[in-house]
Amino acid sequence: MPKSRLRTRELRSLAARACIRRDPDAVHELRRTASRLAARLALGGQRVLRDDLRWLRRSVAEARDLDVLLARDDVEPSLAAWLEREREAEQGRLVERLDLARSEALAEALERLPDPDDDAARRALAELSRRARHAGDDFARTTGADETVRVSAHRLRRRLRRLRHALEWSDVHCEPVRVAQDDLGRVCDDALLARTLERARSSGLSVEPACHLERAIEAGLERARGRWPALRAHLTALASTDGPWPDDGGR
Amino acid sequence: MELWLVRHADAGAPLPGAEDDARALTPRGRRQCFRIVRALAHLGAGLDHVRHSPLLRAVQTAEALVPALSAHGTTAVDGGLARAPDHALVARLAAEGVERMAIVGHEPWLGALAFWLASGWSAEAPERQPAWLELEKGGVLQLTGTLASGEMRLRAVYPRRALRLLARG
Incomplete structure (x- = not known):
């Protein structure tokens, strides 16, 4: 079965599952499938339907954030109970939005969309690589870990995710991109927990301040900056529209 | 608001045994789309939103309209455009709350929607409708006013021939 049709089937069943009951796996997979399909549209140079996929991802974004926090083992019980209540309320809103x-x-x-042709896909992959490199250069110029740096890291993470899904769709080696995206994902998850702690405190919940998280975020950002030159070289190779793909045996 | 109703461009004739919903635009259809975009530019119609049916020929026509979208313009697919228009569809279109919208769909439903918006005769009871509007493939209708039953005015009809002339500038 063509990949587009398979993913579209998944999209249908996951959207239904996410609505029927609280289902963290369905929410996570729905966002991931929507992201993969958006990457497929990017490979075909298509603009139409991207807003719809964005709408789908955003419809379950808050639920996904809460599920990520609830799955952590470093959340204190009072905060976990607060998150649990928030997630329960979010389920009702998700059903309305979705x-x-x-x-x-x-x-x-x-x-029904035909598959993108190989030349167009190759040009699109090169463009996605350039966009990720541009976001990475911006991030690498930052210092510290304030909110603007976190926004910059998040932007790089999003572009790496789009590139990774496009590479996976095209069966091109994507391990360095995946590793970098996962590293930044952990930093962004810590930043999400820090923000949520602040929100919980401002709503009257008594929880410890997020000092250890701040240290972990700073260390994670510093590590990502240190690894940037190697990833940049990989993205530069991907951004070339001629010659073999990097690290894939010249296929 | 300004509402542009666009019938999908040429997608050839339905073939026996082939899925009608998956009919793609022909090269002629793509040229028609190109002329629609040129004509819309000539008419100064920077679009805030493009709404389209999920059928492939409408998706591809909507894609061709993307250059006519303003910088923050959006697109959305709507299953209601692949069947007879109903109150829910009109409510969804109105809820978009934009000033300039294009709708890409099919006949006879697009004509029925235009007639409904301009006359107030519900397209949900077509047997009682006193007259019909029908757009040719790749043709455009322009309505202005408030997006509600009977609240719009049919401002212009652009058949393909007119679009060809407008596209030449």
């Missing part, structure tokens, strides 16, 4: 008629129409449209 209009199944729109996701069904989106799935119908996606499954």
